Amino acid sequence: MQLWKFTTSLAYILFSHLLTCFVVVNVNDRMPDRKLYPPLPDVLLDNLTYIPWGASVAEICLVTLGIMWLFLCFFHKHRFIVMTRMFALMGTMYLLRCVTIFVTSIPCPNVNKECDIYPNATVWNRMYRALLIFSRMGIAIMGNRTCGDYVFSGHTIMMTMCNLFINEYTPRTMKVLHMISWSLNVLGMYFILASRGHYSIDVIIAFVISLQLFNNYHTIADNRITSVRERRCWFLCFPLLHFFESDIEGPIQYEYSTPLSFREKKIPDFTA
Numbered sequence: 038m039q040l041w042k043f044t045t046s047l048a049y050i051l052f053s054h055l056l057t058c059f060v061v062v063n064v065n066d067r068m069p070d071r072k073l074y075p076p077l078p079d080v081l082l083d084n085l086t087y088i089p090w091g092a093s094v095a096e097i098c099l100v101t102l103g104i105m106w107l108f109l110c111f112f113h114k115h116r117f118i119v120m121t122r123m124f125a126l127m128g129t130m131y132l133l134r135c136v137t138i139f140v141t142s143i144p145c146p147n148v149n150k151e152c153d154i155y156p157n158a159t160v161w162n163r164m165y166r167a168l169l170i171f172s173r174m175g176i177a178i179m180g181n182r183t184c185g186d187y188v189f190s191g192h193t194i195m196m197t198m199c200n201l202f203i204n205e206y207t208p209r210t211m212k213v214l215h216m217i218s219w220s221l222n223v224l225g226m227y228f229i230l231a232s233r234g235h236y237s238i239d240v241i242i243a244f245v246i247s248l249q250l251f252n253n254y255h256t257i258a259d260n261r262i263t264s265v266r267e268r269r270c271w272f273l274c275f276p277l278l279h280f281f282e283s284d285i286e287g288p289i290q291y292e293y294s295t296p297l298s299f300r301e302k303k304i305p306d307f308t309a
Contacts, residue, residue: 043117046124053131059167060135061186068185074144081237091232096178098225102199114292130194138186145184147233152184190235193243196225201251208291258282
């Protein structure tokens with residue numbers, strides 16, 4: 038049953054990511070003329086030294102957090118539950134981001150960035166470019182170069198979600214791991230701003246929404262809310278939550294094993 042839930046969540050995030058890529062391409066092609074619309078005033082960006090290679094450092098932080106999360110999933114006994122929850126949350130965040138970047142076009146915050154804009158592109162051309170972004174996971178160091186998809190930051194939600202999952206599903210005694218995870222998250226957000234990849238509001242909103250949705254999802258999942266009214270209330274944010282969590286009772290324990298091992302190890306949390 039859990040494998041079916043994992044498969045559903047994987048399809049959910051792949052669909053959400055692909056739709057986001059298509060929206061990003063369309064937003065990129067209708068970005069405001071940079072000669073007529075300069076970057077908006079931003080208190081943080083106006084006082085941060087511009088670092089042209091900051092975007093690469095931010096994506097290195099993102100990739101590192103992603104690898105750490107994959108290691109967690111590999112060794113966690115309940116790896117399918119962890120991955121299902123991650124995909125459910127990220128899929129919802131991607132769909133929300135589709136709406137926010139589509140409804141309002143904002144000038145590029147980086148006057149030095151080159152944007153490949155094709156205002157007269159056909160639908161097929163945009164679909165092709167969306168597939169390229171999808172195959173490259175939206176990472177600039179792999180060749181993606183788009184503008185206009187600012188409110189809110191996709192890189193920040195990915196870093197924050199990986200960080201939160203690493204902290205949630207490892208014992209509190211692993212303080213060094215948690216410190217490294219949080220440091221990468223904060224450094225990644227700093228270099229996003231220093232490279233003028235996003236406005237400050239993009240990063241702040243992405244971090245706050247990620248934290249809030251993560252906490253809300255786990256509060257519902259851990260406490261088994263069954264009220265019909267509450268189910269309806271959270272349906273818009275987590276349309277598949279009660280399907281994913283239908284046979285999970287309470288918080289997940291700190292239990293680890295390799296996928297091919299029959300021996301399991303439970304790590305006690307002495308600080309609980």
